[in-house]
Amino acid sequence: MKFLAITTLAALVLASCQSSQQGKTEAEQTKDSSAVTQKPVQENLYMDVHRLGAGKVTAAAVADAHAKDLATQGKYGVHFIKYWVDEKGGNVYCLSSARDTASIRLTHQNAHGLLPDDIFEVTDGPEAAANTGKDYFLDIHDFGAGKVAAKDVADAHQKDLATQGKYGVNFINYWVDEGQGHVFCLSQAPDSAAVMKTHKEAHGLLPVRMLHVKQGQ
Helix, strand or coil: CHHHHHHHHHHHHHHHHHHHHHHHHHHHHHHHHHHHHCCCCCCEEEEEEEECCCCCCCHHHHHHHHHHHHHHHHHHCCEEEEEEEECCCCEEEEEEEECCHHHHHHHHHHHCCCCCCEEEEEEECCCCCCCCCCCEEEEEEECCCCCCCHHHHHHHHHHHHHHHHHHCCEEEEEEEECCCCEEEEEEECCCHHHHHHHHHHHCCCCCCEEEEEEEEC
16 A cells, blocks of 8 residues: 555656656747747848048058957947058948948947948948059949949949950949939059049949948958
């Protein structure tokens, strides 16, 4: 009789443990399932522009500020990819991926306090390899809001690639802001005239600004 009671008690304890473990497993499975089905945070590509004024910016100073951005970016979910400095005109262009423009502004603000004048959401094209020791040029096209499509820019870019060898140009990439109609083209060339000649012969679409820049990342 005593043996039967012990056996019954052991069976009840075992059943209770199995039920508890099953409940825990179901909870964990529910949590895992929720984690799988939860949508990842959407990241977009942005080009932000700092206009500091002619003669008021150096590549060395921007490199220091960029290092502070890199030390701060993780706090706001931003990833700074590359930047370009137009020392002559005093402009800085920063390429990053982020959830939104507010995250970029917060990163800049907390890193060094230099806020961008504009932030454009962009899409990019296929990136080509850069050539060592060649000068960089960033040319900017302004077509107007709603007057440019990424597909059309991709077609024009192919024409640039087919023509660039004639003038010693190497187009590396481009970024399209469809909302406000801006296109940013990054290239390497002997001089700005070579880039202009390539655009003119390839498709006739000339930039409104041609900047000799230094690249950092």
